[in-house]
Amino acid sequence: MTITMYLVITLLLITISAYLLSEDALSIFDCCSKNTDTSDGLQNNLLYNKTFNIANFSSCPDYARNSPFNALSEAHVKEAVSRKVQLRWKRFVSSVSPYPENKFSGRGIVSSTSSGLNGCRRLLASLQLLRWLNCTLPVEVYAYANELEMHEIRNLKAIQNVTLHIIKDKVILKNRKKSRFVIKPFSILQSSFEHVLWMDSDNIAVNNPEYLFDLPHYKNSTAIFWPDFWKTSGRNPIWRMMNIRCREEDYEQESGQLVINKRLAWKALNLALYLNSDNDIIKLIHGDKDTFRLAWRSINVSYFFIRTHLAIGGFDLAVAEKSGATSNERTFCGHTMVQHDPLGKVLFLHTNLVKQYPPIQGLIEKNQTIKQNKINPWRVYIGYTNTIPNMDAVVFFYNLYVCTTFTNRGNSTWSPLVEQDFYNLVPVSITEKYLSYLHGNLIKSNKFRKIRIIDRHWQKN
Numbered sequence: 001m002t003i004t005m006y007l008v009i010t011l012l013l014i015t016i017s018a019y020l021l022s023e024d025a026l027s028i029f030d031c032c033s034k035n036t037d038t039s040d041g042l043q044n045n046l047l048y049n050k051t052f053n054i055a056n057f058s059s060c061p062d063y064a065r066n067s068p069f070n071a072l073s074e075a076h077v078k079e080a081v082s083r084k085v086q087l088r089w090k091r092f093v094s095s096v097s098p099y100p101e102n103k104f105s106g107r108g109i110v111s112s113t114s115s116g117l118n119g120c121r122r123l124l125a126s127l128q129l130l131r132w133l134n135c136t137l138p139v140e141v142y143a144y145a146n147e148l149e150m151h152e153i154r155n156l157k158a159i160q161n162v163t164l165h166i167i168k169d170k171v172i173l174k175n176r177k178k179s180r181f182v183i184k185p186f187s188i189l190q191s192s193f194e195h196v197l198w199m200d201s202d203n204i205a206v207n208n209p210e211y212l213f214d215l216p217h218y219k220n221s222t223a224i225f226w227p228d229f230w231k232t233s234g235r236n237p238i239w240r241m242m243n244i245r246c247r248e249e250d251y252e253q254e255s256g257q258l259v260i261n262k263r264l265a266w267k268a269l270n271l272a273l274y275l276n277s278d279n280d281i282i283k284l285i286h287g288d289k290d291t292f293r294l295a296w297r298s299i300n301v302s303y304f305f306i307r308t309h310l311a312i313g314g315f316d317l318a319v320a321e322k323s324g325a326t327s328n329e330r331t332f333c334g335h336t337m338v339q340h341d342p343l344g345k346v347l348f349l350h351t352n353l354v355k356q357y358p359p360i361q362g363l364i365e366k367n368q369t370i371k372q373n374k375i376n377p378w379r380v381y382i383g384y385t386n387t388i389p390n391m392d393a394v395v396f397f398y399n400l401y402v403c404t405t406f407t408n409r410g411n412s413t414w415s416p417l418v419e420q421d422f423y424n425l426v427p428v429s430i431t432e433k434y435l436s437y438l439h440g441n442l443i444k445s446n447k448f449r450k451i452r453i454i455d456r457h458w459q460k461n
């Protein structure tokens, strides 16, 4: 960090401390608009076509290394800065007004979306699938005014019990480029529900998720959170700033899905929104994902953290690219984070790296019948067994694809991996249905395309 940057940050801190935080949680952005979003740089890097291996996983607190998404995790932050940050969020927490009785009620799904990268079309397919799965939960979708096409708005409204909210909050609009992740906690807070299931627009539920609200895991706490691949370094100043101890066993959080009881976690949720807009905090963590567990932990609010390790769904690129590829040409490309319910069953497919796969973009061959194998990006499930404490994963590039996979460092004792036909865990009828909805949305017509997956039985060798 250069001296200039340091001066700028110090000045910012002085400026920020001068503000009194408003009682209205949603107007905190008045004070915190000068974010420098370091994660954008990484997103851009990911688009470059070059191979790179990310740093090995580190366990907390022994290793210095962290996930590749935390470039600044070991930034040297002066003790005085940490203390000021802590003072700011504590002051914020004490300013949060009590949970508003009679304002929120019931259960529902909340999401946000835009046209970019087919985001809305993928959300549409995911919502259509939820209805097909007999999920009747009302859905509230948040979006910025100019980020959806008319036909997308029409299609969203055409799904029963889906409400679209265009965000008009001026302060959020003004700052959205700098803190683009605030939309998540903002939408959850704004939504009319007391019990919220948040789903990213690229997240697919493969079962009606409503039962989550009835599980003891939710009922005896205030939220259910899901794990990421990573562990945050013990040297990350975030621990000092949030005044919590780094625990060796804790995985980072993957916030593509969240279940939150707003009544019981009102302060923690408001704090999560605040953390997403604090200049010093957002430099140390990747996007919004960890702001939830950090907020909950720092004010000692209980949550249930899914214990089944995050698994990877994907396919074999060599097989997908050319028929007749031999087994030693196998290149597993993982593009979907496979998340499980509290009982260990696959529930969410967070398809965050599948955007660049041509069939997902709607680039389907005219003559689908003979190319059916190529339209199915989900063939292999790879995960760790539940018995080991750490995972090791890499990100690499293969042509235009960004892929993830696990490694065992050549030590099978250390990391027993399980590899399965994807359809042992997710019924093929669900993938077919999702792809049919997606392609219906992509071709911008109501013509329903019947997708039939014929390569269900992926063979290891």
Ligand SMILES: *[C@@H]1O[C@H](CO)[C@@H](O)[C@H](O)[C@H]1NC(C)=O
Residues within 6 Å of the ligand: 053, 054, 055, 056, 409
């Ligand atoms: C990961 O760790 C292994 C074993 O400790 C080491 O050989 C390898 O070079 C490391 N990879 C990276 C990218 O740091």
Ligand SMILES: *[C@@H]1O[C@H](CO)[C@@H](O)[C@H](O)[C@H]1NC(C)=O
Residues within 6 Å of the ligand: 132, 133, 134
């Ligand atoms: C949805 O409900 C209908 C009517 O009860 C039933 O026939 C159908 O099998 C259900 N669908 C799923 C995916 O469970």
Ligand SMILES: *[C@@H]1O[C@H](CO)[C@@H](O)[C@H](O)[C@H]1NC(C)=O
Residues within 6 Å of the ligand: 131, 135, 136, 137, 138, 160, 161
């Ligand atoms: C819409 O919501 C109503 C009221 O909650 C419910 O009875 C109905 O089944 C829902 N419809 C769908 C298709 O989800």
Ligand SMILES: *[C@@H]1O[C@H](CO)[C@@H](O)[C@H](O)[C@H]1NC(C)=O
Residues within 6 Å of the ligand: 216, 217, 220, 221, 302
């Ligand atoms: C809540 O219930 C779940 C499931 O029964 C259990 O695993 C968990 O330990 C419980 N948590 C608390 C705080 O009682």
Ligand SMILES: *[C@@H]1O[C@H](CO)[C@@H](O)[C@H](O)[C@H]1NC(C)=O
Residues within 6 Å of the ligand: 300
């Ligand atoms: C956090 O909450 C738990 C359970 O409510 C309580 O036992 C514990 O003492 C609290 N810890 C702190 C540091 O307040």
Ligand SMILES: *[C@@H]1O[C@H](CO)[C@@H](O)[C@H](O)[C@H]1NC(C)=O
Residues within 6 Å of the ligand: 367, 369, 370
């Ligand atoms: C399309 O696929 C069918 C087989 O399903 C084949 O008979 C036909 O020749 C193909 N057409 C083209 C243009 O490739």
Ligand SMILES: *[C@@H]1O[C@H](CO)[C@@H](O)[C@H](O)[C@H]1NC(C)=O
Residues within 6 Å of the ligand: 049, 399, 400
């Ligand atoms: C990406 O890399 C592959 C293999 O190295 C190469 O064949 C391809 O031309 C590259 N694509 C672009 C767009 O640079």
Ligand SMILES: *[C@@H]1O[C@H](CO)[C@@H](O)[C@H](O)[C@H]1NC(C)=O
Residues within 6 Å of the ligand: 411, 412, 413, 414, 415
């Ligand atoms: C493999 O991992 C186990 C468990 O961590 C360790 O005890 C063993 O030394 C490792 N073996 C090699 C060859 O690295």
